[in-house]
Amino acid sequence: MLGEGIIKGLAETAKNFFGSYVSKERLTTVQYPEERIAPIEATRDFPFLVYDGDDWEAGLRCTSCQICEKECPPKCIYIEKSKDKKPDFTGRPQFYPARFDIDISVCMSCQICVEVCPFESIKMDTEFELATTDRFGGLLLDRKQLAKSNAHYHKIHPTEATLVDAHLAEEKAKADAKTKATADAAKAKAAAAAAAGEGA
Numbered sequence: 208m209l210g211e212g213i214i215k216g217l218a219e220t221a222k223n224f225f226g227s228y229v230s231k232e233r234l235t236t237v238q239y240p241e242e243r244i245a246p247i248e249a250t251r252d253f254p255f256l257v258y259d260g261d262d263w264e265a266g267l268r269c270t271s272c273q274i275c276e277k278e279c280p281p282k283c284i285y286i287e288k289s290k291d292k293k294p295d296f297t298g299r300p301q302f303y304p305a306r307f308d309i310d311i312s313v314c315m316s317c318q319i320c321v322e323v324c325p326f327e328s329i330k331m332d333t334e335f336e337l338a339t340t341d342r343f344g345g346l347l348l349d350r351k352q353l354a355k356s357n358a359h360y361h362k363i364h365p366t367e368a369t370l371v372d373a374h375l376a377e378e379k380a381k382a383d384a385k386t387k388a389t390a391d392a393a394k395a396k397a398a399a400a401a402a403a404g405e406g407a
């Protein structure tokens with residue numbers, strides 16, 4: 208029949224249009240802010256800095272390498288490296304950021320900072336209720352405001368955070384094995400030197 212396809216298409220459109228008024232699971236909007244839809248795991252808005260343990264400052268994974276600062280397309284990351292060092296997750300002394308600010312009014316949520324970070328230190332958050340009347344100070348987040356626990360990371364991106372934990376555990380095991388091998392070699396060398404001394 209002539210026009211059958213058009214009629215079928217219109218019928219389908221009408222079914223979906225009116226159906227969305229009566230079928231809750233087909234509604235694409237909710238009565239925000241009274242009602243909220245939980246963000247899906249791939250949701251991302253602005254970056255945060257991951258810390259391990261209970262102390263945000265001591266536990267920051269960031270080593271202040273400044274790669275993210277250099278690679279950020281709109282240049283909205285500002286880092287100042289510390290003068291001293293603190294142990295990283297493997298116990299190795301590392302610099303840390305004395306200052307780490309992100310201007311989220313400029314950030315375009317591209318995630319490049321996350322992709323280039325070699326230390327799993329910066330990840331994308333899902334927090335979006337950040338409106339403020341202070342256009343400048345209110346949107347320039349410092350390291351304390353950016354610091355969020357690994358537990359938070361697991362809550363918002365469980366699959367990704369589990370893979371990151373496994374990767375860090377593997378790196379730590381490698382670092383521990385290397386430290387042990389170096390200590391064993393030094394001990395063997397000292398024992399050989401002592402034996403040679405006794406033989407002379």
Ligand code: SF4
Nearest residue numbers: 279314315317318320
């Ligand atoms: S998400 Fe993109 S724009 Fe935002 S801080 Fe990271 S690199 Fe910069």
Ligand code: SF4
Nearest residue numbers: 269270272273275324
């Ligand atoms: S967040 Fe990552 S890439 Fe950026 S300075 Fe810290 S360790 Fe380096």
